[in-house]
Amino acid sequence: MSHVPELLAPAGDMLSLKAAVENGADAVYLGVKKLSARAYASNFSVDELEQAIDYAHLRGVRVYVTVNTLIKDAEFAEAAETLQTIAAYGADAVIVQDIGLLSFLREFLPELSVHASTQMTVHNTESVRLLEGMGVKRIVLARELSLGAIRSIRNRTQTELEIFIHGALCICYSGQCLFSSMVGGRSGNRGYCAQPCRKQYVLKKNGEEVNVKGNFLLSPKDLNTAEILPQIIEAGVSSLKIEGRMKRPEYVAGVVNIYRSLLDRYATDPAGYFVSEDESRTLEQLFNRGFTHAYLSGDPRLELMDHDVPYNRGVLVGTTVSGRSGRGYVSLKLSGPLNIGDGIGFSYKGMGENVTNMFYKGKSITSAGKGMVVDLFLSNPISAGTQVYRTSDISLLRSMERSFNSQKPARRVSVRIELTAVKGKNLKICLEDSDNNIVKVISGYIVQASQKNPTTEINIKKQLLKLGNTVFYPASLEVRSDLDIFVPVKELNNLRNSAVQEMEKVRIKKWKRTFENFTLSSPPYRGEKTGKPLLSVSVNTLDNLLCAADEGADLIYFGDENFRSYTKATLKEAYDIAVVAGCRIYLATPSIVWDKELDELNSLIQEALKIGFCGVLVGNLGVLREVQQLGHNFIIDHNLNVFNNRSVLFYHRAGAEAVSLSPELTLEQVSSLGTYGTVECMIHGNPKLMVIENCIVGSLLGGENDTCCIPCRDGKFLIKDEKGFEFPLLMDEHCRTHIFNSRELCLLDDISSFIKAGVFRFRIEARYMDAQKVRLVVASYKNRIHQLISEQRTSHLSCRDISDRYTKGHYFRGVL
Missing domain, CATH: 3.20.20.70 (Aldolase class I)
Structure with missing residues (x-):
């Protein structure tokens, strides 16, 4: 089998964590309240964090805690205390943006591994080397890099590299965006991004509005790398990251499940790698604004943006053959399946609703298939010929929910079991897991000679194999016993349960750390504040x-x-x-x-x-x-x-x-x-609000060919928002866009x-x-x-x- 990178999944809350783990994630990243660059995700309190880390570690999954915001001096003492707690709970690493926080961690908590956040805008080899020299274990590279650039960095550095492979994209280089804070006082660098890139804008040239297709001029499509996963793996990255800490657990479950399958498929047969139609359709149905490889396959030009749709577009499911100006029934010819409970939207217009009733030839039905003409009661006014999109699939969501809400875990840890039952001696059990943890438990019960009905090896194995809803499954079971012995079923069950509980404790405890409490003091002043202005x-x-x-x-x-x-x-x-x-x-x-x-x-x-x-x-x-x-x-x-x-x-x-x-x-x-x-x-x-690798003017006016006709050189451009504010654009010699306040x-x-x-x-x-x-x-x-x-x-x-x-x-x- 070929080596594949770690699959890293988002966990905005405990349900999403379970969804990621149960569907095959190798690691999860999650945030602590107040210290995460996704401040609007549910995130975990410090008290909830230990439970989350223990849950993952028991199942062999690594946990990275995002502390990837800029820290104010007034917040530093609390941040330092939280970081020590994170380290004590056994987090595998923290993801950091702030260089001051990074230098603090290397000095005061060297035991805690650090990953450099994509918010640090690391996009060249020398940046990686600088952080490498500071002891950073992993770098999350800027999303703007191509596979060739990533491969070049990999070949010239030693640090682990991580890239995003699926989910929403920032249009700006992460860590270089001031748009949200300048416009609304909510800093994207501190986790409070108001997403100005998803708003409507008008393009102006030399003071005059330019008629272009669509108004969402800064809204990129979503990243989907399923098709190019082999090339990404072969570029030598260590971790493949799925974006989505603000997405629902069912989304996390579905995306993780598919990428797990794809990675396992590649590992088994790299030359035979493929993505099935069902897998592609599921990724599309779970959430999409249209899909792109972004910059991984080279300059995406027109393929990066969707100027029409800043929200989930769903999957086309049919076209209306009759309409209404207000509330009422419309007829819909289906091009795909539709069920009661599905969410639908209309021709990318942003309005949507749930299917609450459906009729076929006058009879109420709960599901319908391709080719059928059904009648739906809709709240929105809809005209004939309107395309209808299924924005959520109730059957898919329920299937994903079952994947992480079942009483019997899907994610299990193999153990080798060995039981020793010798007459006149204490009953013993030994468990060894796949991570070489060993647990030995000796029962107080002394094995007796059988008086009537001997306990056979078959009887013993039957009880020891009853691992039920624990996270363990038996890879092998060996019984070393005398003939004609008697061991009560209760003793076998108690011994098995004690061993399982002890193994759970061992798997969790091995990651814990202890520290002496320390009081954080401010660094010494460097000098008096004097001088000539x-x-x-x-x-x-x-x-x-x-x-x-x-x-x-x-x-x-x-x-x-x-x-x-x-x-x-x-x-x-x-x-x-x-x-x-x-x-x-x-x-x-x-x-x-x-x-x-x-x-x-x-x-x-x-x-x-x-x-x-x-x-x-x-x-x-x-x-x-x-x-x-x-x-x-x-x-x-x-x-x-x-x-x-x-x-x-x-x-x-x-x-x-x-x-x-x-x-x-x-x-x-x-x-x-x-x-x-x-x-x-x-x-x-004039403060710069964004640096964008893609040329906004070129994507709108540069022509349909692979080569842009460079319209940016012919005039002065700006974008105007819905409130009438105008933001100048400058395109540099590298075709990057710079947006100013x-x-x-x-x-x-x-x-x-x-x-x-x-x-x-x-x-x-x-x-x-x-x-x-x-x-x-x-x-x-x-x-x-x-x-x-x-x-x-x-x-x-x-x-x-x-x-x-x-x-x-x-x-x-x-x-x-």
Whole structure:
């Protein structure tokens, strides 16, 4: 048999956990309330967690606990206590996003294995190596990687790799999305995503609406890799992850069951692998927004998105041959089976209901088949010719429910049983399971010689094989006994039950850990919050650089996602402008850099530093490791989601000159972080809300062929939501889409509050401003800072004077 990776299933609650285990999952991942990136799932309380872990471990299933949110300083002590409890209960690993929490775990709880969450946006080999060096056992890779890219990372690193194989997709690189929090105050990075990608938008070009097919412009299809499972296995990943902690238990049961069958089929005969029509239909029926391989098979272009349907579309079951304008009966010609209790929807319109009655030729029926014309009473107005979709199949759901609600478990553990019955000696039993756990139990009963009816080997085996509804089944049974002995049935039953109970305890207890209680204290301050306020400005053109430098910028971050457009001559000219103006200049690097792009970026970094650039603005973990290896000076960009003092300290200890903080922090939280190192806050500019590997404009206007006609180069594009807010789009040279906020961030009126809070580095994001605007904004902030330092008030400019539409972001409102 061929080796297959672990099948990892979601468990949003105890029923889903049972559904996953009973249908063949090798491992489950589940969340603890308040510490999970699926905060709206039921999740487990700390008290429920031990029961869940014990249930899984008894049945030979691993448990990974998701602690994959960004942690506020005020939450850290509780998080640390919860993590120690998780470790004590025997969790096999925790899944972590926060770099501060990760560094804490490696220092204080090294016994607990750590998996790096997909929220860490790990998408290149150097990122994997950095986390590998920190002792991370497994990396959950970004969903945007192709099988070729995954295979390349596998061949160059040692850490276990995990990828998603089924379920809902994030359209944005996970960990790089601020859309939900900026629009509604609910942070996807903290588990409260409001799913703005499933909302309706209108595309606009050069200010005019563009007529496109569908309005759900950011809504991807669901991932389904059943067809390409062999290629995924052969790419060398260690774990195959099913998304769905917010799905019902029947969904978990059905999807796990099918992928278990597919993996076992591959293991038995890789060359004969196939997916049956029934298996495909079941996956489609359980839940689908349309299916895609996403990026695993390469650039999906048009195959990634469904601009019409952001919800479960179901399976086509028929077409109405008569309709009504209101409530009443309609006739439906069936193209598939339909039952009372099924859920149905209509032509992807979002409205649906349950089938409560059904008539065929005037007679009430409970089920109907393909080709029949049936009459249904519907609450929704339906016209003739409307396609009807079965969104839930009651018979399938009941079947799935039976798979995990039966009194007799489907998931069982094999044991070898050996009984010794020797006259004059205590009755003994030995159980050994498939994990080499051994239990020996000696009865108080002393084996007697038979007086009338001897206990035969057949009699003994009959009782010992009665393992009933336990999780064990006998792989072998050996009886070593004298002839003509007598053992009461009660003694055999008691001994068997005692051995089974002891084996259950052993299988659970072996994973438990004990710790000395510790009180978490805050890390020591790095220094006093003093210094001269510095104004940094991000620019991507020489004109904007010149404007920023002329108006008094102290630091320049030069560059953007299109780093290939910068030649040696461009870098030299940028450096000369900065030097003449007395600015320090740094090379800004992208947040997303694939392996195939790293060498070229490294060459650019080397060239910039040779020219005289002061260092590098680092936007992802892979570039961080590259810069560290070369011994270069660097500043951490806000893409790395620094949310707490331990993250600030981690990056400073790694060699950072300064750390740009997450824009989701409040000013109060920022104030406390300034004592742990040199921090920087973005105070003006258009915040980036999403980075999307797929080109949104290209998928809508780029033509039907495999090659896009690059419509993004012909005009300025934005998307408008249902409330009329407009979000600019930028497509870079790699055909990635960058979505920006509808409102400009402006804190000009609040600079004094930042200085009082101990913040002395302020960032203006000017890469997407025109030159005149750059001059106005930089001059306004420079003057305000000078006034505050000199205690003179000569200018009365405010945010209203420099920004048409602005927001103060999260600094005074915070996020969930």
